[in-house]
Amino acid sequence: xxxxxxxxxxxxxxxxxxxxxxxxxxxxxxxxxxxxxxxxxxxxxxxxxxxxxxxxxxxxxxxxxxxxxxxxxxxxxxxxxxxxxxxxxxxxxxxxxxxxxxxxxxxxxxxxxxxxxxxxxxxxxxxxxxxxxxxxxxxxxxxxxxxxxxxxxxxxxxxxxxxxxxxxxxxxxxxxxxxxxxxxxxxxxxxxxxxxxxxxxxxxxxxxxxxxxxxxxxxxxxxxxxxxxxxxxxxxxxxxxxxxxxxxxxxxxxxxxxxxxxxxxxxxxxxxxxxxxxxxxxxxxxxxxxx
Numbered sequence: 697x698x699x700x701x702x703x704x705x706x707x708x709x710x711x712x713x714x715x716x717x718x719x720x721x722x723x724x725x726x727x728x729x730x731x732x733x734x735x736x737x738x739x740x741x742x743x744x745x746x747x748x749x750x751x752x753x754x755x756x757x758x759x760x761x762x763x764x765x766x767x768x769x770x771x772x773x774x775x776x777x778x779x780x781x782x783x784x785x786x787x788x789x790x791x792x793x794x795x796x797x798x799x800x801x802x803x804x805x806x807x808x809x810x811x812x813x814x815x816x817x818x819x820x821x822x823x824x825x826x827x828x829x830x831x832x833x834x835x836x837x838x839x840x841x842x843x844x845x846x847x848x849x850x851x852x853x854x855x856x857x858x859x860x861x862x863x864x865x866x867x868x869x870x871x872x873x874x875x876x877x878x879x880x881x882x883x884x885x886x887x888x889x890x891x892x893x894x895x896x897x898x899x900x901x902x903x904x905x906x907x908x909x910x911x912x913x914x915x916x917x918x919x920x921x922x923x924x925x926x927x928x929x930x931x932x933x934x935x936x937x938x939x940x941x942x943x944x945x946x947x948x949x950x951x952x953x954x955x956x957x958x959x960x961x962x963x964x965x966x967x968x969x970x971x972x973x974x975x976x977x978x979x980x981x982x983x984x985x986x987x
Contacts, residue, residue, distance in 0.1 A: 848943035
Protein backbone atom coordinates (compact mmCIF):
# COMPACT_ATOMS: atom_id res chain seq x y z
CA UNK A 697 0.00 0.00 0.00
CA UNK A 698 2.87 2.40 0.82
CA UNK A 699 4.50 1.70 -2.57
CA UNK A 700 1.17 2.26 -4.31
CA UNK A 701 0.68 5.63 -2.61
CA UNK A 702 4.28 6.81 -3.02
CA UNK A 703 5.07 5.64 -6.56
CA UNK A 704 1.65 5.13 -8.11
CA UNK A 705 2.28 1.46 -8.95
CA UNK A 706 0.67 -1.66 -7.55
CA UNK A 707 2.96 -4.62 -6.86
CA UNK A 708 1.68 -8.12 -6.00
CA UNK A 709 3.22 -10.14 -3.15
CA UNK A 710 4.75 -12.49 -5.72
CA UNK A 711 7.17 -9.71 -6.70
CA UNK A 712 9.18 -10.57 -3.56
CA UNK A 713 10.47 -13.70 -5.33
CA UNK A 714 12.10 -11.74 -8.11
CA UNK A 715 12.97 -8.68 -5.99
CA UNK A 716 14.00 -9.80 -2.49
CA UNK A 717 16.27 -6.78 -1.87
CA UNK A 718 15.59 -3.03 -1.77
CA UNK A 719 17.64 -2.35 -4.92
CA UNK A 720 15.87 -5.13 -6.80
CA UNK A 721 12.51 -3.77 -5.61
CA UNK A 722 13.39 -0.30 -6.93
CA UNK A 723 14.29 -1.86 -10.28
CA UNK A 724 10.97 -3.73 -10.32
CA UNK A 725 9.05 -0.50 -9.60
CA UNK A 726 10.71 1.07 -12.65
CA UNK A 727 9.83 -2.00 -14.74
CA UNK A 728 6.21 -1.84 -13.60
CA UNK A 729 5.97 1.75 -14.79
CA UNK A 730 7.24 0.55 -18.20
CA UNK A 731 4.23 -0.55 -20.31
CA UNK A 732 6.45 -2.94 -22.32
CA UNK A 733 7.60 -4.92 -19.24
CA UNK A 734 6.10 -8.36 -18.60
CA UNK A 735 3.15 -8.41 -16.21
CA UNK A 736 2.85 -12.20 -16.19
CA UNK A 737 6.27 -13.79 -15.60
CA UNK A 738 7.54 -14.05 -12.03
CA UNK A 739 11.17 -15.32 -11.87
CA UNK A 740 10.77 -17.29 -8.64
CA UNK A 741 14.25 -18.83 -9.10
CA UNK A 742 15.89 -17.76 -12.39
CA UNK A 743 19.36 -19.25 -11.86
CA UNK A 744 20.79 -22.52 -13.13
CA UNK A 745 21.27 -24.54 -16.29
CA UNK A 746 18.73 -27.31 -15.73
CA UNK A 747 15.50 -27.54 -17.70
CA UNK A 748 13.37 -24.51 -16.71
CA UNK A 749 9.95 -24.93 -15.13
CA UNK A 750 6.96 -22.73 -15.96
CA UNK A 751 4.08 -23.00 -13.48
CA UNK A 752 0.53 -21.64 -13.79
CA UNK A 753 -1.68 -21.34 -10.66
CA UNK A 754 -5.40 -21.95 -10.45
CA UNK A 755 -7.75 -19.13 -11.45
CA UNK A 756 -7.81 -16.38 -8.83
CA UNK A 757 -4.65 -17.69 -7.15
CA UNK A 758 -1.15 -16.29 -7.30
CA UNK A 759 2.08 -18.07 -8.19
CA UNK A 760 2.77 -17.91 -4.46
CA UNK A 761 1.07 -21.31 -4.22
CA UNK A 762 4.34 -22.73 -5.60
CA UNK A 763 6.64 -21.05 -3.07
CA UNK A 764 7.16 -24.14 -0.89
CA UNK A 765 7.99 -26.21 -3.98
CA UNK A 766 10.50 -23.63 -5.20
CA UNK A 767 12.18 -23.40 -1.79
CA UNK A 768 12.56 -27.19 -1.67
CA UNK A 769 14.41 -27.38 -5.02
CA UNK A 770 18.10 -26.98 -5.72
CA UNK A 771 19.26 -23.51 -6.78
CA UNK A 772 20.30 -24.71 -10.24
CA UNK A 773 16.69 -25.26 -11.36
CA UNK A 774 15.14 -22.18 -13.06
CA UNK A 775 11.52 -21.80 -11.97
CA UNK A 776 9.14 -19.22 -13.40
CA UNK A 777 5.59 -18.53 -12.29
CA UNK A 778 3.06 -17.37 -14.87
CA UNK A 779 0.43 -15.14 -13.32
CA UNK A 780 -3.05 -15.03 -14.81
CA UNK A 781 -3.65 -11.99 -17.03
CA UNK A 782 -5.13 -9.24 -14.89
CA UNK A 783 -3.60 -10.36 -11.61
CA UNK A 784 -1.04 -7.54 -11.69
CA UNK A 785 -2.57 -4.92 -13.98
CA UNK A 786 -6.33 -5.52 -13.86
CA UNK A 787 -6.55 -6.33 -17.59
CA UNK A 788 -8.32 -9.69 -17.40
CA UNK A 789 -8.98 -11.94 -20.39
CA UNK A 790 -12.06 -14.12 -20.75
CA UNK A 791 -11.06 -15.93 -23.93
CA UNK A 792 -9.01 -19.08 -23.31
CA UNK A 793 -7.06 -18.82 -26.58
CA UNK A 794 -6.09 -15.22 -25.76
CA UNK A 795 -4.78 -16.27 -22.34
CA UNK A 796 -2.63 -19.07 -23.77
CA UNK A 797 -1.43 -16.74 -26.52
CA UNK A 798 -0.16 -14.29 -23.87
CA UNK A 799 1.71 -17.11 -22.15
CA UNK A 800 3.23 -18.17 -25.48
CA UNK A 801 4.53 -14.66 -26.09
CA UNK A 802 6.23 -14.61 -22.68
CA UNK A 803 7.77 -18.10 -22.84
CA UNK A 804 9.24 -17.51 -26.30
CA UNK A 805 11.48 -14.84 -24.73
CA UNK A 806 12.75 -17.00 -21.83
CA UNK A 807 15.45 -19.59 -22.58
CA UNK A 808 14.41 -19.74 -26.26
CA UNK A 809 15.21 -23.04 -27.93
CA UNK A 810 15.59 -24.92 -24.65
CA UNK A 811 13.28 -27.68 -23.50
CA UNK A 812 10.92 -26.82 -20.66
CA UNK A 813 8.67 -28.40 -18.03
CA UNK A 814 5.12 -27.12 -17.52
CA UNK A 815 3.03 -27.25 -14.34
CA UNK A 816 -0.61 -26.23 -13.93
CA UNK A 817 -3.05 -26.28 -11.04
CA UNK A 818 -6.84 -26.74 -11.53
CA UNK A 819 -7.91 -24.39 -14.33
CA UNK A 820 -4.22 -23.52 -14.75
CA UNK A 821 -3.70 -27.18 -15.69
CA UNK A 822 -5.85 -26.67 -18.79
CA UNK A 823 -3.71 -23.68 -19.76
CA UNK A 824 -0.50 -25.68 -19.19
CA UNK A 825 -1.81 -28.55 -21.33
CA UNK A 826 -2.80 -26.28 -24.22
CA UNK A 827 0.45 -24.33 -23.89
CA UNK A 828 2.44 -27.58 -24.16
CA UNK A 829 0.51 -28.58 -27.28
CA UNK A 830 1.23 -25.24 -28.98
CA UNK A 831 4.90 -25.19 -27.99
CA UNK A 832 5.42 -28.67 -29.42
CA UNK A 833 3.65 -27.64 -32.62
CA UNK A 834 6.21 -24.81 -32.95
CA UNK A 835 9.09 -27.24 -32.53
CA UNK A 836 10.01 -26.57 -28.89
CA UNK A 837 10.61 -29.58 -26.69
CA UNK A 838 8.33 -29.97 -23.66
CA UNK A 839 9.91 -32.52 -21.38
CA UNK A 840 6.95 -33.08 -19.06
CA UNK A 841 3.56 -31.58 -18.25
CA UNK A 842 2.22 -31.82 -14.69
CA UNK A 843 -1.54 -31.39 -14.32
CA UNK A 844 -2.43 -30.91 -10.64
CA UNK A 845 -6.11 -31.53 -9.85
CA UNK A 846 -7.19 -30.77 -13.43
CA UNK A 847 -10.87 -30.44 -14.36
CA UNK A 848 -12.29 -33.42 -16.22
CA UNK A 849 -12.48 -33.38 -19.98
CA UNK A 850 -15.02 -35.29 -22.05
CA UNK A 851 -14.05 -38.93 -22.56
CA UNK A 852 -15.58 -38.93 -26.03
CA UNK A 853 -17.01 -35.87 -27.73
CA UNK A 854 -19.87 -37.99 -29.09
CA UNK A 855 -21.10 -38.88 -25.61
CA UNK A 856 -23.63 -36.66 -23.91
CA UNK A 857 -23.21 -34.82 -20.63
CA UNK A 858 -26.04 -36.96 -19.26
CA UNK A 859 -24.01 -40.09 -20.00
CA UNK A 860 -20.95 -38.54 -18.30
CA UNK A 861 -22.96 -37.60 -15.20
CA UNK A 862 -24.36 -41.12 -14.98
CA UNK A 863 -20.86 -42.61 -15.13
CA UNK A 864 -19.76 -40.41 -12.20
CA UNK A 865 -22.86 -41.34 -10.19
CA UNK A 866 -22.31 -45.03 -10.95
CA UNK A 867 -18.66 -44.78 -9.83
CA UNK A 868 -19.69 -43.23 -6.52
CA UNK A 869 -22.35 -45.90 -5.93
CA UNK A 870 -19.86 -48.68 -6.62
CA UNK A 871 -17.41 -47.11 -4.17
CA UNK A 872 -20.09 -47.04 -1.44
CA UNK A 873 -20.83 -50.72 -2.06
CA UNK A 874 -17.16 -51.77 -1.96
CA UNK A 875 -16.11 -49.77 1.09
CA UNK A 876 -16.84 -50.96 4.61
CA UNK A 877 -17.19 -49.44 8.06
CA UNK A 878 -15.26 -46.26 8.80
CA UNK A 879 -13.91 -46.05 5.24
CA UNK A 880 -17.46 -45.90 3.87
CA UNK A 881 -18.36 -43.16 6.39
CA UNK A 882 -15.23 -41.22 5.46
CA UNK A 883 -16.12 -41.50 1.77
CA UNK A 884 -19.71 -40.31 2.31
CA UNK A 885 -18.56 -37.37 4.45
CA UNK A 886 -16.06 -36.40 1.76
CA UNK A 887 -18.69 -36.55 -0.99
CA UNK A 888 -21.19 -34.51 1.01
CA UNK A 889 -18.53 -31.90 1.69
CA UNK A 890 -17.63 -31.86 -2.02
CA UNK A 891 -21.29 -31.39 -3.01
CA UNK A 892 -21.59 -28.49 -0.56
CA UNK A 893 -18.41 -26.88 -1.94
CA UNK A 894 -19.67 -27.25 -5.52
CA UNK A 895 -22.98 -25.61 -4.63
CA UNK A 896 -21.22 -22.74 -2.84
CA UNK A 897 -18.75 -22.21 -5.70
CA UNK A 898 -21.56 -22.30 -8.25
CA UNK A 899 -23.69 -19.61 -6.62
CA UNK A 900 -21.16 -17.49 -4.71
CA UNK A 901 -18.77 -14.83 -5.96
CA UNK A 902 -15.89 -15.73 -3.66
CA UNK A 903 -16.16 -12.62 -1.39
CA UNK A 904 -13.03 -13.74 0.48
CA UNK A 905 -10.83 -12.75 -2.47
CA UNK A 906 -9.40 -9.27 -3.07
CA UNK A 907 -11.06 -7.42 -5.95
CA UNK A 908 -8.25 -8.10 -8.46
CA UNK A 909 -8.22 -11.81 -7.64
CA UNK A 910 -12.02 -11.93 -7.76
CA UNK A 911 -11.96 -10.51 -11.29
CA UNK A 912 -9.29 -12.97 -12.39
CA UNK A 913 -11.21 -15.84 -10.82
CA UNK A 914 -14.42 -14.95 -12.66
CA UNK A 915 -12.54 -14.35 -15.93
CA UNK A 916 -10.79 -17.71 -15.57
CA UNK A 917 -14.09 -19.53 -14.99
CA UNK A 918 -15.53 -17.91 -18.09
CA UNK A 919 -12.44 -18.70 -20.19
CA UNK A 920 -12.26 -22.44 -19.47
CA UNK A 921 -16.01 -23.03 -19.74
CA UNK A 922 -15.88 -23.66 -23.48
CA UNK A 923 -12.39 -25.15 -23.67
CA UNK A 924 -12.12 -28.47 -25.51
CA UNK A 925 -8.79 -30.28 -25.13
CA UNK A 926 -7.09 -31.47 -28.32
CA UNK A 927 -4.72 -34.46 -28.58
CA UNK A 928 -1.23 -33.91 -27.19
CA UNK A 929 1.72 -36.14 -28.21
CA UNK A 930 4.00 -35.62 -25.21
CA UNK A 931 4.44 -36.94 -21.67
CA UNK A 932 1.83 -35.98 -19.08
CA UNK A 933 1.68 -36.64 -15.34
CA UNK A 934 -1.65 -36.10 -13.59
CA UNK A 935 -1.46 -35.43 -9.84
CA UNK A 936 -4.77 -35.84 -8.04
CA UNK A 937 -6.21 -36.67 -4.63
CA UNK A 938 -6.79 -40.28 -3.62
CA UNK A 939 -10.52 -40.17 -4.34
CA UNK A 940 -10.56 -37.92 -7.38
CA UNK A 941 -11.93 -39.56 -10.51
CA UNK A 942 -10.16 -38.89 -13.81
CA UNK A 943 -12.45 -38.44 -16.77
CA UNK A 944 -11.34 -37.99 -20.34
CA UNK A 945 -7.63 -37.24 -20.07
CA UNK A 946 -6.65 -40.66 -21.40
CA UNK A 947 -8.43 -39.85 -24.67
CA UNK A 948 -6.43 -36.65 -25.37
CA UNK A 949 -2.97 -37.93 -24.33
CA UNK A 950 -1.20 -39.89 -27.09
CA UNK A 951 1.10 -41.35 -24.42
CA UNK A 952 -1.00 -42.78 -21.55
CA UNK A 953 -0.63 -40.26 -18.69
CA UNK A 954 1.08 -41.26 -15.48
CA UNK A 955 -1.28 -40.81 -12.51
CA UNK A 956 0.11 -39.88 -9.09
CA UNK A 957 -2.10 -39.73 -6.01
CA UNK A 958 -1.77 -37.66 -2.84
CA UNK A 959 -3.68 -37.57 0.43
CA UNK A 960 -6.76 -35.39 0.59
CA UNK A 961 -7.79 -33.42 3.66
CA UNK A 962 -10.34 -36.07 4.65
CA UNK A 963 -7.83 -38.92 4.91
CA UNK A 964 -6.37 -40.45 8.02
CA UNK A 965 -2.83 -41.15 6.83
CA UNK A 966 -2.24 -44.00 9.30
CA UNK A 967 -4.74 -46.16 7.37
CA UNK A 968 -3.12 -45.85 3.96
CA UNK A 969 0.26 -46.70 2.38
CA UNK A 970 2.97 -44.02 2.53
CA UNK A 971 2.49 -41.63 -0.40
CA UNK A 972 2.94 -37.89 -0.84
CA UNK A 973 0.65 -35.67 1.21
CA UNK A 974 0.64 -32.82 -1.34
CA UNK A 975 0.84 -32.46 -5.14
CA UNK A 976 4.22 -30.73 -4.95
CA UNK A 977 5.84 -33.86 -3.53
CA UNK A 978 5.46 -35.74 -6.82
CA UNK A 979 6.77 -32.79 -8.85
CA UNK A 980 9.73 -32.39 -6.50
CA UNK A 981 10.65 -36.08 -6.80
CA UNK A 982 10.64 -35.85 -10.58
CA UNK A 983 12.73 -32.67 -10.67
CA UNK A 984 15.30 -34.08 -8.25
CA UNK A 985 15.87 -37.03 -10.57
CA UNK A 986 15.81 -35.06 -13.80
CA UNK A 987 18.87 -33.16 -15.07
